[in-house]
Amino acid sequence: MSKIKPEDLDKIGEKIKRTMLLREGSYRAKVTIHMGTCGIAAGARKVMSTLLDLIEKEQVKDVILSASSCAGLCSREPMITVELKGKTPVKYVDLDEEKTMKIFQAHVLDGEVVQEYALAIGSERVG
Amino acid sequence: MIQATDKKVGAVLVVGGGVGGMQASLDLAEGGYKVYLVEKGPSIGGVMAQLDKTFPTNDCAMCTLAPRMVDCGGHMNIEKMTYSEIESIEGSAGNFKVRVRKKARYVDPEKCTGCGDCVESCLVRNIVYIDQPGRAPVQIEEDVRVRVDDILDRYSGGREIIVPILHDLNEEFRWLPPEVLCRVAEVKEIPIEHILRIASFYNAFSLKPKGKxxxxxxxxxxxxxxxxxxxxxxxxxxxxxxxxxxxxxxxxxxxxxxxxxxxxxxxxxxxxxxxxxxxxxxxxxxxxxxxx
Amino acid sequence: MKRFRTHLMLCAGTGCVSNGTFAIKEVLERELEKHDLQDEVAVVMTGCNGFCAQGPLMVVQPDGIFYQYLTTENISHLVEEHFLKGRPVKKLMYVPPGEESPIPELHSIPFFKDQRLIAMRNRGMIDPDNIEEYIARDGYKALAKVLTSSTPEAVIQEISDSGLRGRGGAGFPTGRKWDSRRKDPRTPKYVVCNADEGDPGAFMDRSIVEADPHSILEGMAIGAYSIGAFQGYVYLRMEYPLAVKRMTFAIEQAKEYGLLGDDILGTGFNFNIDIFRGAGAFVCGETTALVASIEGKPPEPRQRPPRTTLWEKPVVINNVETWANVPVIMNLGAKWFSEIGTETSKGTKVFSLAGNINNAGLVEVPMGITLREIVYDIGGGIPKGKEFKAVQTGGPSGGVIPASLLDLSVDYEQLDKAGSMMGSGGMIVMDENTCMVDVARYFVEFTNDESCGKCTPCREGSYVLLEILNRLCKGEGKQGDLELLDELGEAIKDAAQCGLGQSLPNPVLSSLKHFRDEYKAHLEEKRCPAGICKALITFTIDDEKCKGCRLCSKKCPQDAITGEAKETHIIDQDKCIKCGVCMDVCKFEAVLVA
Structure with missing residues (x-):
């Protein structure tokens, strides 16, 4: 590491900003991959790694990935839930690599819900 | 004095008015004996009066000494003979005959208030001095010396290097053996008294060996x-x-x-x-x- | 840099490390690898998270889920459930005292919820050994701003306006201290960070050094620029080996990045920092003793005024927490800072909450918060439903504050008025089983041992205080002892030379004031109401509660307990040495002390 100048501070900060945002728990979009035993069997791991690759490739800093358990609709796995901050979460079903990429581009990055893969908008009521 | 008989005299002569002599005189005087306290210097007090703290407990020297000096000074049963030296001793236990030379001090002790003006204005000598005894080279095993010197080589400077050096030595040896400290004093030309004072002050340094x-x-x-x-x-x-x-x-x-x-x-x-x-x-x- | 979906923020503060954090890290990594998750889930070692009593701890981000009491055995289950299958593990979550359902998220836990972090802004968020993570959280930005676009005078003005006061205890206005050193014509000048946290029961400084060393370095560099110093020292306690390690590494990193050393950030400003390891002398926290220690002289305090100097040159000495506040003030402005806190005490203060309290740990709260909020809302109250008795602040220099003053708002002046002091921020909570006479005796024993011995009121005064208190604890108190304690305490306060001596009677005087009845019980009735003072208590076994399990008789070192299995046991009072092992091991609370 060579000696840095004042403007380099921002560069270094920018470089690992995403890491830090992740820790602060602040994000614009959250993608939950349902990784129950059924989900994993149906290929949820592949979806997860696709998403990780996409985030890396697009240099996205404000999207977080989270894993959760079986959503209860095992026959339509793999499933993900996309939640933009302040918006209603959307569940997508029967995913594969290609569909995941499309959802990521359209919904996560551009904010357009991909109606053709969506199961439902909103979550079950809890309690 | 009484000629050679079996009868013992109820008086004791104490030679030397340092802290030991004073304590002995006080104990004896309290026990009812008449005490003659002979001191070659112009005042009782001895070496301890010149010290700040005493080894190994770091007690304040004057606090130990002063009460004894005052007590000796005022005790009815103690007759002080300062600026005096023993010339001869004869006789046997219980019946000694001692010849004491009381030197002329050219000052009337009855009138002197101890103001010290005479010292100040003396043309001949008014500088405080302490006799410095010469020191023998430190006795230390060769491999220990090498280990110590390795550490000492890392530091140079004045007294501010003592604490870091002691830290390293304490880690190396797990305690601070006397010969190691003497070696530090010798190489770095810092008085051993100063090193001991620092080493004994901090809890981190041990002057005793440690368990495993x-x-x-x-x-x-x-x-x-x-x-x-x-x-x-x-x-x-x-x-x-x-x-x-x-x-x-x-x-x-x-x-x-x-x-x-x-x-x-x-x-x-x-x-x-x-x-x-x-x-x-x-x-x-x-x-x-x-x-x- | 590699992308991960989840970060596991594993606390690596001294508290958690003592309970096996490093072993847990190894198992965690092995388990993640087993499930092929090593590229998705990252393990990050952070500094002290603050909630030390529940350690070892881990926070899962971005979800913010807080796990406690981790062991190498429960990791495998955790990894499979949470990180593979996405089901957070309830039984490792925090359950508030007296309740049943756990709170999963860190931010919902009362201990964290009510805190406001300034000095500890980065705790648990960054890896202290990675300078880039500090930079990403606006680190060194304040330094860059100051060096490129601010004059030293403006920096000092900003600090003065913020109302920041010394966090080491005395509360001297930081801006005024810097200003006077700036105006001193002598050179070279020095800045020193006082991290010789000697107060027993206080660990704020350790935590900040371990969690966020760069915030201290940045603060010091800003201070150095404002007074015109080129050399700084961090005086670090050797009892904190982990803190020494982290700080050493942080300084190396900062030098490598050109944030310390010559020509910082290319602005031509030179500043260097060295570590000076303390050697376990409490008095070295006193500034004049601290400089004497750096100079290699016997660390005895000197008379002030004249002002403290290092090698007879001007020096600014501030506490760890003070330095850590500086970058934030420069970033967000004096106005922002001065809006937090009370009229006279601005900003926040870190306290180490310990003793008989449910949620022991480090808390940073705005000045002006009440003690009740700290003890009950954040601290979660007293364990085992026992009664609150007092809280001790300020370590051996502070005093005890009784239950009647729990609504006192915490700032420098209010605590002083109550006979205690802010001190460096130790806050020890005491329950009904704490003997106030014994606590006062403990503190005096401590200061007596740590007194450097230079001035008589402190050296001899503390000794006589200790003698009287020892006497009281043994039930050998004499008539007039309490009055003598009062009188002697006041005399020491007036006559001692340095802060250590002047404040050493505080624990005695304040406990005498608020708990005189307890002293009287020791003196007149030869009784220790709290059941602590050995000479005044006896252990007995309650025959209704005793189940005769023989556990106590097996553990008794003196074989003083006899009794057949399933029958009530009896303690032979002649053999009993009052060690209390029986009480510790009894599962039925059948051992009584009175």
Whole structure:
């Protein structure tokens, strides 16, 4: 590491900003991959790694990935839930690599819900 | 004086008015004997009067000495003979005949108030001086000397290097052996008295050898209110050792430490580098067992 | 840099490390690898998270889920459930005292919820050994701003306006201290960080050094620029080996990045920092003793005024927490800072909450918060439903504050008025089983041992205080002892030379004031109401509660307990040495002390 100048501070900060945002728990979009035993069997791991690759490739800093358990609709796995901050979460079903990429581009990055893969908008009521 | 008979005289002559002589005189005088206290210097007090602190306890010298000087000075049963020297002693126990030469001091002790003006205005000599005895080279084993010198080579400068040097030495030897400290004094040309003063001041430095394992019971406030004193007692009892000492087999040193900053898990103890939290008395034998 | 979906912020502060953090890290990594998660889930070692009593701890981000009491055994289950299958593990979550359902998220736990972090802004968020993570959280930005676009005078003005006061205990206005050193014509000048945290029961400084060393270095560099110093020292306690390690590494990193050393950030400003390891002398926390120690002289305090100097040159000495506040003030402005806190005490203060309290740990709260909020809302109250008796602040220099003053708001003046002091921030909570006479005796024993011995009021005064208190604890108190304690305490306060001596009678005087009845019980009735003073208590076994399990008789070191299995046991009072093992091991609370 060579000696840095004042403007380099921002560069270094920018470089690992995403890491830090992740820790602060602040994000614009959250993608939950349902990784129950059924989900994993149906290929949820592949979806997860696709998403990780996409985030890396697009240099996205404000999207977080989270894993959760079986959503209860095992026959339509793999499933993900996309939640933009302040918006209603959307569940997508029967995913594969290609569909995941499309959802990521359209919904996560551009904010357009991909109606053709969506199961439902909103979550079950809890309690 | 009474000629050679069996009868013993109820008077004692004490030679030397240092702190030892004064204490002896006081004890005897209190016991009812008439005491002659002979001192070759112009005042009682001796070497201790020139010291700030005394080894090994670092007690204030004047605090020890002053009450004794005052008591000797005013005691009815003690006759002080300062600026005097013994010329001859004859006789046997209980019946001595002593010849004392009282030197002329050219000052009337009855009138002198001890103001010191005469010293100030004396043309001949008014500089305080202490005789410096010469020092013999330090006796130290060759391999130990090499280890010490290695550490000493890392530092240069004035007295500010002492604490870092002592830290390194204490880590190297686990304590500070006397010959090691003497070697520091010799190489770095710092008076040994100063080094000892620093070494004895800080808790981190040990002037005693340590056991193979060092158990430290934290006696910080949080640990204290949660039972540290009882933990300490139990260690002392289990190891049969006093706090601050080593066990007979040299396996353990038992010490206290003022807070290791682990108050969330009080009471806390450390053994060497390991920290144990939430200690209770019942688990102590197990802890000891781990290190034997 | 590699992308991970989840970061596991594993606490590597001294508290958690003592309970096996490093072993847990190894198992965690092995388990993650087993499930092929090593590229998705990262393990990050952070500094002290603050909630030390629940350690070892881990926070899962971005979800913010807080796990406690981790062991190498429960990791495998955790990894499979949470990180593979996405089901957070309830039984490793925090359950508030007296309740049943756990609170999963860190930010919902009362201990964290009510805190406001300034000095500890980065705790648990960054890896202290990675300078880039500090930079990403606006680190060294304040230094860059100051060096490129601010004059030293403006920096001092900003600090003065913020109302920041010394966090080491005395509360001297920081801006005024810097200003006077700036105006001193002698050179070279020095800045020193006082991290010789000697107060027993206080660990704020350790935590900040371990969690965020760069915030201290940045603060010191800003201070150095404002007074015109080129050399700084961090006086670090040797009892904190982990803190020494982290600080050493942080200084190396900062030098490598050109944030310390010559020509910092290319602005031509030179500043260097060295570590000076303390050697375990409490008095070295006193500034004049601290400089004497750095100079290699016997660390005895000197008379002030004249002002403290290092090698007869001007020096600014501030506490760890004070330095850590500086970058934030320069970033967010004096106005922002001065809006937090009370009229006279601005900003926040870190306290180490320990003793008989449910949620022991480090808390940073705005000045002006009440003690009740700290003890009950954040601290979660007293364990085992026992009664609150007092809280001790300020270590051996402070005093005890009784239950009647729990609504006192915490700032420099209010605590002084109550006979205690802010001190460096130790806050020890005491329950009904704490003997106030014994606590006062403990503190005096401590200061007596740590007194450097230079001035008589402190050296001899503390000795006589200790003698009287020892006498009281043994039930050998004499008529007039309490009055003598009062009188002697006041005399020491007036006559001692340095802060250590002047404040050493505080624990005695304040406990005498608030708990005189307890002293009287020791003196007149030869009784220790809290059941602590050995000479005044006896252990007995309650025959209604005793189940005759024989556990106590097996553990008794003196074989003083007899009794057949399933029958009530009896303690032979002649053999009993009052060690209390029986009480510790009894599962039925059948051992009584009175």
């Amino acid at each position: 394992n060092i158990i430290r019971v934290c006696t910080g406030t949080a640990c204290y209110v949660k039972g540290a004193p009882r933990i300490l007692d139990t260690f002392a009892r289990e190891l049969k050792v006093e706090v601050g000492d080593i066990t007979d087999d040299g396996q353990f040193s038992l010490e206290t430490v003022n807070c290791v900053g682990c108050c969330g898990q009080s009471p806390v103890i450390t053994v060497n580098e390991d920290i144990f939290g939430y200690v209770n008395q019942a688990m102590i034998p197990d802890v000891i067992g781990k290190y034997t």
